[in-house]
Amino acid sequence: MKIWKKLKFPAQEFNLENTLVNGQCFNWRKIGDHHYEGVFSKYYVQVKRDNDAYVQYSTIPPNENPEKEQLFEDQFKSYLNYDANIPELYEHWAQKDKRFSQIAEPIHGVRCLRQDPWECTVSFICSQCNNIKRITQLLETLRKTVSQIVALNQQSQFGSEICEIDQDDGTRRKIYQFPTVEQLQTATEKQLRELMFGYRAKYLVAISKQIVDKGGQNWLESLRGQPNEKIREELTSLPGIGSKVADCIALFSLDCANSIPVDTHVFQIALKLGYVKGLKKDSSLNNKLYLQIVQAFRDKFGDKAGWAHQIMFAGDLKSFQEKISNSNSANTSAQNSKKRKIDEIKDQEEEKEEEEIKVQDVDTKRETRSKRRKLN
DNA sequence: AATAGACCTGGGTCC
DNA sequence: AATGCCAGGTCTATA
Numbered sequence: 001m002k003i004w005k006k007l008k009f010p011a012q013e014f015n016l017e018n019t020l021v022n023g024q025c026f027n028w029r030k031i032g033d034h035h036y037e038g039v040f041s042k043y044y045v046q047v048k049r050d051n052d053a054y055v056q057y058s059t060i061p062p063n064e065n066p067e068k069e070q071l072f073e074d075q076f077k078s079y080l081n082y083d084a085n086i087p088e089l090y091e092h093w094a095q096k097d098k099r100f101s102q103i104a105e106p107i108h109g110v111r112c113l114r115q116d117p118w119e120c121t122v123s124f125i126c127s128q129c130n131n132i133k134r135i136t137q138l139l140e141t142l143r144k145t146v147s148q149i150v151a152l153n154q155q156s157q158f159g160s161e162i163c164e165i166d167q168d169d170g171t172r173r174k175i176y177q178f179p180t181v182e183q184l185q186t187a188t189e190k191q192l193r194e195l196m197f198g199y200r201a202k203y204l205v206a207i208s209k210q211i212v213d214k215g216g217q218n219w220l221e222s223l224r225g226q227p228n229e230k231i232r233e234e235l236t237s238l239p240g241i242g243s244k245v246a247d248c249i250a251l252f253s254l255d256c257a258n259s260i261p262v263d264t265h266v267f268q269i270a271l272k273l274g275y276v277k278g279l280k281k282d283s284s285l286n287n288k289l290y291l292q293i294v295q296a297f298r299d300k301f302g303d304k305a306g307w308a309h310q311i312m313f314a315g316d317l318k319s320f321q322e323k324i325s326n327s328n329s330a331n332t333s334a335q336n337s338k339k340r341k342i343d344e345i346k347d348q349e350e351e352k353e354e355e356e357i358k359v360q361d362v363d364t365k366r367e368t369r370s371k372r373r374k375l376n
Numbered sequence: 377a378a379t380a381g382a383c384c385t386g387g388g389t390c391c
Numbered sequence: 392a393a394t395g396c397c398a399g400g401t402c403t404a405t406a
């Protein structure tokens with residue numbers, strides 16, 4: 001029987017869906033309405049929203065005494081950046097940007113997580129030319145198989161198994177911890193390719209070795225709190241990590257809230273919203289432009305610009321598009337007329353300030369495509 | 377200094 | 392049913 005623990009966490013502070021499956025991490029799965037399961041640290045965890053004010057969580061294994069329970073709660077709160085006041089930040093950001101104010105309600109309660117830097121590193125190496133679903137699947141396979149490889153090499157029966165879960169179809173599923181740097185190092189490129197990691201396999205093997213040589217987990221954690229430039233410099237010297245992945249690791253695991261990972265989504269957002277002036281419509285994302293976009297986000301959103309960026313990023317994801325359009329159609333109510341007026345004023349101000357930049361409208365293109373898909 | 381291509385795999389797309 | 396294209400990027404080789 002599960003023991004559920006309560007945590008005070010209003011929905012505007014923490015929306016499970018908007019936070020756990022928005023592309024910043026890949027260790028959570030939806031298993032019901034407002035209900036998620038995941039592997040966190042040495043635990044299998046379920047989280048669900050209890051009511052407007054509380055979330056509940058349960059762990060396997062359970063924490064057998066109050067001290068351990070407290071330790072876990074502290075660890076989990078730290079992972080959730082519990083002390084950050086998200087609604088307050090939202091309000092601040094919504095005043096800075098019109099697009100942000102439009103998506104603030106449908107994508108409310110997004111928290112940037114404080115992830116384990118090693119898991120985060122592996123996750124974002126896997127993210128290149130990939131999608132959330134497949135990344136999640138790859139990492140699940142990695143937990144399971146590397147654990148077995150380690151067990152095999154050490155002639156030990158157990159790898160990093162956490163528990164077994166009963167499934168609806170009557171079978172049982174084993175849950176494993178995320179492999180440590182040293183554990184992943186024991187896997188070969190060939191083994192990882194067989195697990196469908198593709199060309200990312202060689203990066204993972206090489207990077208495990210290099211990070212072990214630098215001091216492993218401790219070295220990664222020593223980067224916490226360092227300036228963004230320093231972190232970028234260290235991480236991009238490793239194979240398979242460029243600017244974008246380095247900035248993801250910095251933002252999501254190394255306390256670098258002003259880090260702005262510029263991927264194709266963010267690039268498109270910056271083009272569409274005219275964040276960088278004087279762009280040609282077919283400009284390519286080179287290093288100089290990358291840094292200009294980073295600067296534009298910082299100028300606009302301030303010292304936690306990376307957190308704001310994650311919400312803008314989620315707003316561009318296909319899986320969140322429906323939420324936004326539903327919310328926009330609800331915006332016709334009289335309640336929102338005040339908000340619309342504010343938007344109009346902002347519109348006018350922005351038009352005065354900035355020249356119209358003509359870029360192919362990404363949304364339109366996407367809509368046409370999805371219509372076509374539905375017809376088929 | 378800047379910019380194509382290659383790279384694994386899988387999924388939507390186009391006849 | 393079959394084919395080429397592209398995806399949440401990085402690395403390498405070149406006019």
